[in-house]
Amino acid sequence: MSSFQQNNSGANNECGCNLEEKLKEIEKLRKEVNRLNNVLEIRNNDIKATSKRCDNLRKECEDLKKMKKTPGEEDKLLVLEKNQMLEEKDNELYRLRKELHKKKYDVANFIPHHCKIVDKSRYFDGVVIRENITYSEKRRERNSTISSFNLLFSPTLGLIRAINKSGNKKTKLGKWYHFRVNDPRRKNNGGAPYTIDAATTKDPHRVRSLRGTEIIESQVVFLLHTTLDYGALYNEYFEDKCLNLILFSEALRLSIRNQLLFKHGEVKLSMKIKLREDYEELFRYDHTRPLFEVISVTVDNTFY
Numbered sequence: 490m491s492s493f494q495q496n497n498s499g500a501n502n503e504c505g506c507n508l509e510e511k512l513k514e515i516e517k518l519r520k521e522v523n524r525l526n527n528v529l530e531i532r533n534n535d536i537k538a539t540s541k542r543c544d545n546l547r548k549e550c551e552d553l554k555k556m557k558k559t560p561g562e563e564d565k566l567l568v569l570e571k572n573q574m575l576e577e578k579d580n581e582l583y584r585l586r587k588e589l590h591k592k593k594y595d596v597a598n599f600i601p602h603h604c605k606i607v608d609k610s611r612y613f614d615g616v617v618i619r620e621n622i623t624y625s626e627k628r629r630e631r632n633s634t635i636s637s638f639n640l641l642f643s644p645t646l647g648l649i650r651a652i653n654k655s656g657n658k659k660t661k662l663g664k665w666y667h668f669r670v671n672d673p674r675r676k677n678n679g680g681a682p683y684t685i686d687a688a689t690t691k692d693p694h695r696v697r698s699l700r701g702t703e704i705i706e707s708q709v710v711f712l713l714h715t716t717l718d719y720g721a722l723y724n725e726y727f728e729d730k731c732l733n734l735i736l737f738s739e740a741l742r743l744s745i746r747n748q749l750l751f752k753h754g755e756v757k758l759s760m761k762i763k764l765r766e767d768y769e770e771l772f773r774y775d776h777t778r779p780l781f782e783v784i785s786v787t788v789d790n791t792f793y
Contacts (some may be wrong), residue, residue, distance in 0.1 A: 594718060597728040600647045600776050603683035607646065607670040614699060615643035615690070618709050618764055620662045621653065640769075641666065641690065642780065644699075644731050648772050651690040660693055663702040663709045668693035683773065699731045711762040711781070714789065716755050722746050726779050734779035735762060741786050748788055759789040 601607075619640040639651040639660045649670065651660045660666055672688040701712035711732065721727050722742045726734050749756065761784050765771060768780045 594721065595728055596730040597733040598644045598730065600645065600733070601684075603647075603685070603773070603776055605684070606674050607672045607684060607688050609670060609672060609691075612667055612669055613643045613646050613649075614665060614667055614696065615641035615646065615649065616665045616699070616702065616709070617651070617660045617662050618642050620660070638689075642732075644733055646670070646684070647776050648685045648769065648780075649688055649690060650685065651693060660690075662707075663704050665696050665698050666690070666693040667696045685769075685773070700729075708763060710784070713760045713762055714758070715760065716757050719749070719751075719753050719756055722756070732762065732781050734777075734781075736765060736779045736782035738783065741783055745786060745788060757789050759787050761785045 617639050621637045622640060623637050624635055634654045635652055637653045639653060639662070641649050641651055641660070643649060651666075651668075653659070668690040669692060670688050671691045672684070674682060674687050703710050703712065713729065713732070715727075715729065717727055721737075722745055724737065725739070726736050729735055745756065745758065746752075762781050763784050765780060765782050771778050772780055
């Protein structure tokens with residue numbers, strides 16, 4: 490009995506060893522199958538890619554044959570075609586960069602001609618740049634309730650007056666306002682009075698400052714944080730969507746260029762800006778000219 494148990498135990502051990510070996514072999518075969526499948530997939534992908542390249546090459550050759558070029562000129566033709574394609578892409582890239590530059594930096598508003606009648610239903614934004622300007626005696630005789638007027642600059646309108654009636658001053662120096670316009674002119678031709686002489690603000694009310702301001706010796710100074718392209722440091726003026734054209738002197742531009750390590754890309758600047766001398770005369774002479782100028786500027790990497 491004991492002999493039989495020993496023989497049976499040996500058989501069980503042998504079967505167990507055989508099963509373990511077969512499992513290992515099966516696992517080995519499974520790994521090999523997976524490896525071959527991966528190789529086959531890579532090969533199929535390579536075949537597809539190669540086939541696509543061959544089709545493209547065949548089409549190029551057929552196109553060349555249709556053009557009936559003499560042998561030896563095919564390579565030159567391909568080079569010319571590629572150069573032409575590259576030139577077209579360069580032109581498109583230049584166009585897109587120019588468009589992007591225009592959207593980012595050419596932001597000044599169009600101010601209508603002085604003689605154009607202002608739409609009375611439209612609203613404008615403006616900032617008071619001078620206050621308590623005395624009216625002429627002749628005008629005050631016509632309307633004794635008017636004591637003086639304030640002068641506003643509007644980015645889309647230019648210079649316009651805000652009437653100060655006796656005891657009722659509605660606008661303050663350096664503050665921004667939202668308003669409509671009273672325009673008594675009936676003709677829209679070259680003989681009509683200028684907007685600055687004919688039109689006035691109507692129902693102005695305070696709005697948030699479109700550009701920061703501070704008052705220094707009764708003058709409005711604007712605080713501007715802006716980003717300019719390096720190339721703008723070679724131009725005599727730049728554009729701002731709230732102040733339009735701003736004069737930028739060569740001396741200040743040179744001082745900034747000397748501070749920069751890189752001669753390309755964008756430059757972040759903090760500026761102080763004021764009205765130019767004889768700004769009203771400049772505006773009357775040509776309403777598209779810069780009315781403001783930079784008086785100080787520093788490189789600023791702290792704003793976003």
